[in-house]
Structure formats: C-alpha cells, structure tokens
Amino acid sequence: MKIITPLGQYLLLMRLVFKKPENPRIYFKRIIQEIDSLGIDSLGIVAIISIFIGAVLTIQMAFNIDSPLIPIYTIGFATRKSVILEFSPTIVSLILAGKVGSQIASEIGTMRVTEQIDALEIMGVNPPSYLIFPKIIAAMIINPILILVSMILALFGGWLSGELTGLLTSSTYVLGIRFAFKGFDIVYALVKTVVFAFLITSISGYFGYYTSGGALEVGRSSTKAVVNSSIMILLFNLILTQLLLA
Amino acid sequence: MIEAIHVYKEFNGKTVLNDISFVFEQGKTNLIIGQSGSGKTVLMKCLVGLFPVDSGQVVFNGRVFSEISYGEKKKIRQEIGMLFQGGALFDSLSVEENVMFPLSMFTKQTLEENRERANFCLKRVNLENVNKLYPSEISGGMKKRVAIARAISLNPKYLFCDEPNSGLDPTTSIVIDNLISEITQEYQITTIVNTHDMNSVIEIGDKIAFIYKGQLWWQGDKHDILHTDNKEINDFVYATELTRRLKGK
Ligand SMILES: Nc1ncnc2c1ncn2[C@@H]1O[C@H](COP(=O)(O)OP(=O)(O)OP(=O)(O)O)[C@@H](O)[C@H]1O
Ligand SMILES: [Mg+2]
Numbered sequence: 480m481k482i483i484t485p486l487g488q489y490l491l492l493m494r495l496v497f498k499k500p501e502n503p504r505i506y507f508k509r510i511i512q513e514i515d516s517l518g519i520d521s522l523g524i525v526a527i528i529s530i531f532i533g534a535v536l537t538i539q540m541a542f543n544i545d546s547p548l549i550p551i552y553t554i555g556f557a558t559r560k561s562v563i564l565e566f567s568p569t570i571v572s573l574i575l576a577g578k579v580g581s582q583i584a585s586e587i588g589t590m591r592v593t594e595q596i597d598a599l600e601i602m603g604v605n606p607p608s609y610l611i612f613p614k615i616i617a618a619m620i621i622n623p624i625l626i627l628v629s630m631i632l633a634l635f636g637g638w639l640s641g642e643l644t645g646l647l648t649s650s651t652y653v654l655g656i657r658f659a660f661k662g663f664d665i666v667y668a669l670v671k672t673v674v675f676a677f678l679i680t681s682i683s684g685y686f687g688y689y690t691s692g693g694a695l696e697v698g699r700s701s702t703k704a705v706v707n708s709s710i711m712i713l714l715f716n717l718i719l720t721q722l723l724l725a
Numbered sequence: 726m727i728e729a730i731h732v733y734k735e736f737n738g739k740t741v742l743n744d745i746s747f748v749f750e751q752g753k754t755n756l757i758i759g760q761s762g763s764g765k766t767v768l769m770k771c772l773v774g775l776f777p778v779d780s781g782q783v784v785f786n787g788r789v790f791s792e793i794s795y796g797e798k799k800k801i802r803q804e805i806g807m808l809f810q811g812g813a814l815f816d817s818l819s820v821e822e823n824v825m826f827p828l829s830m831f832t833k834q835t836l837e838e839n840r841e842r843a844n845f846c847l848k849r850v851n852l853e854n855v856n857k858l859y860p861s862e863i864s865g866g867m868k869k870r871v872a873i874a875r876a877i878s879l880n881p882k883y884l885f886c887d888e889p890n891s892g893l894d895p896t897t898s899i900v901i902d903n904l905i906s907e908i909t910q911e912y913q914i915t916t917i918v919n920t921h922d923m924n925s926v927i928e929i930g931d932k933i934a935f936i937y938k939g940q941l942w943w944q945g946d947k948h949d950i951l952h953t954d955n956k957e958i959n960d961f962v963y964a965t966e967l968t969r970r971l972k973g974k
Contacts, residue, residue: 602805603803
C-alpha cells in the first residue's frame, strides 16, 4: 500500500516534467550545463572503475577457465561478454546512481528547503520541468557515451592485466575480443543504459523535489534517491534482459 | 487589486489564519503587520497560491485564483514579483544572473538589454560591484537586496515583500522602503509588504492589516495607527522605548 502513493506522486511529477517548456532556448542551455555536470564530471570515476574491473575480470576468467579443452582466447571472449552485457551498462549505472543520484537529490532538495523552488513557481516557471527535464535528457544523452567509454577502457584494462601478468598474449586476447562479435550486444547495453539514465535522474529528481524540512531531510532524500534508483536499476535490468535477450 | 475573502488556513489542526478578509489596493503599499509567528508569511503564501487555502478565496483583479486554469495561473505569476523572507536566491547563479533570470526567461530582449536592466535594478537597491559574486559570498542584507532587485526586474503588477528590511541597517532600510513605495506609485503596482518594523509602518503604510492570533484584528493607515484605542495594536506600536517616548507616554 505504501508504494502506491509515492508511485502516483512520481507519475504526476513526470507529467509536469514533460510539459511544454516556457523558453526552449534556456532549456537547451540547461541541458548543455547538465551534460557537463552530470556526464563529463563522472568521466574520471567511470574510467578508473572500468580499467580496474576489466583487469580483474580477465584475471578471474583466466583462473576459472583453467582447462586444456577450452581455448585460451575464451578469456578475452568471456571478458568482452561480461563487460558489454553487464558490467558497463549495469554496474557503471549503479555507480552513477550513487554519484549522480545523490548530487541531483541534494541539489533539488536544497532548492526546495531554501524556497528557491517556490521562487521559481512564483515567477511563473514550471519548476519540475525547469529543474528535472534537462537532467533527464542530459543523462539520456551522455550516459550511453560514458558506457561506451567504460566498455573500451574495461577491455583495455583486461588487455593490460593479461600483458602484465603474462596470463595470455596480446594477440590471443584480441582474438577473443573479436570472436563471434554480435553488434546487438552493444545495442542491448545502450538500451539498458538509456533506461537506467532515465530512472536515476527522474527518481532522484522526485526525491529531491519532495524534500520537506531542513538540511537533515536533504541528506535523507539523497540517501533515498540512491537506494531507490539502485533498486529500480536492478529490477529493470532483470525485465529488460528477459525482454531483449530471451 | 488583490482581495482575500474569508481566508482560512490550518496546519495539522492548528488554525493559523482565521477568516481573513482584506482588500489590497492597487497603487498603494499595503502592509501586513503582526508579531512573529502571527501568520504573516502564511497569509502571503496563501495570496500567491504557494499554500492552498482551506476555505475562502483569493481574487486577482476579478480572477479567482483557485478557479482559473494552470495556464492562466502562470500568466498571473509572470506579473508577480516576490521577495521571500529568506531571499531564496538561486545559489548556482551569480548576483547578476539572479536578477537577469526572470528577464531571460520571459522576455525576448538581448543579453545586453537584460544585463542593463539588471544593473539598473541593482543600483536601485544600492548594490554595485557585486554582480559577479555568488549568493554565498554576500551578506544577509545584501542577499535581501538582490532578491528585491530580482523581484522588481520584470516590472511586476503585483509585488510581494516578506520582511524587506529585516537584517538591514536603518539607512539602507529607508532606501528600500522608499524604493518600494516609489515604484508602487510610479507603476501603479499592488504592493503587499510583511513587516514588524514600526518605522516602515509609519513611513510607507498606505493601508495596514494587523494580524493578531490569526485574525484580522485591525485595519487602517499610517495615520490611524497612531491614534487608535485598540489595545493589541497599541501594545504592538508602542512596544519599544523609542516609540513610547515619541508619543510622550
Ligand atoms: N509549512 C508549515 N507547516 C506547519 N506550520 C506552519 C508552516 N508554516 C507556518 N506554520 C505555522 O504558522 C504560524 C505562522 O507562521 P508565519 O511564518 O506565517 O509567521 P510570521 O508572522 O511570518 O512570523 P515572522 O514575523 O517571524 O516571520 C506559525 O505558528 C508556524 O508554526
Ligand atoms: Mg514571516
């Protein structure tokens, strides 16, 4: 029962978010700013995580596929499959839910408790749309790019660890990476990413927007934003995987 | 002109506004006065529609606010300038950008024209050379003045100021009071000011509503208020030694 009211409130908020903007030029500018603050600012953390996970994945694959019957290039193949299908789109999105989600909820929550949202409303601006819409669009544009970067860097990390540990040669790794490549895997990953981007920004926007009280509640909203968008990412990951791959 | 008609408002069973009816006139500085916690801010927020009223109506020049469409509400709001008690400046924008915000949102003017207008408004509130600073980098009184500049940037038809001179020194206070009173007459604005500053009351109170225990306890103007028998209003007006001395009590 307790989930029904927030869900209804969330859907009503989304209706306001997607109302026609007062001034498209300003919204365009806001989207560019958000691409910068939500996307470009996340590049660093995405890069670091991707390289390390790619490296670890390759080493683990190498230890697990320890049978003379399985060709060594399978290591590269399995690394690529895990990176593209699951690690980059889902795990990196979860990390982004933590970083971007808390950023959005605390920014909008602070605006709420300091009456900045009321000020927008009084001016005749539609605050949900002005505040949340550019973030949703920006994330849906920039997250797929982040995820592509993450894939490339994770595969690079795999190659690097293979090289450094001597578990497999460059050419074997590359052979595995290219083996039975399916373009659809990338499409699947990007579709997931776009859906996750929407979930992260809209859910965090929702929790920020309905903050009430003071600084304490802003912190609480931002925790709720991260927890709820993470759970929704996991749930939608299951649904989308079933729909797209089954 | 804005009319409040039998406005009631309660929070969690506690009545804050109890049957308030008052006409806020155009071209006049209408004051809402009363003790801290008497419901001035709540009344102002009910007038602009930030709080829905529990019963009663708020009427903007004949248009009942609760009965008009979302689009019409937005239209009216673009004619409202409001100063919040806490300023409510956008902290991601600089001082100048804050004042320019309504202009760039709702006018087709160029950036230069907007900047010029913003600087004009900032000058009127005695603020210069702070354009590039952010709200976190200026003092409380300066924030308040930036917020006033932002509220008047679009030449509003309705101006709401929640305690425009709390936190200001007496000299700046007078500048702000005079500014509010001047533009009200000059542009025939319907201005509503919340205050508990007696000096403002006597300077600019064209029409005064005294709120006491959630009720409209007394109304009049800056002349009447000094010569009323109403006990509560006298307690309010002559609360300080200074005002008592002036009256010779
Ligand atoms: N959002 C709210 N929820 C619950 N109660 C509220 C809310 N806002 C105000 N109140 C209550 O309404 C009463 C009036 O508050 P209000 O802010 O209008 O006072 P005020 O006259 O503006 O005082 P001050 O001069 O100190 O600003 C207070 O008792 C306050 O507790
Ligand atoms: Mg108040």
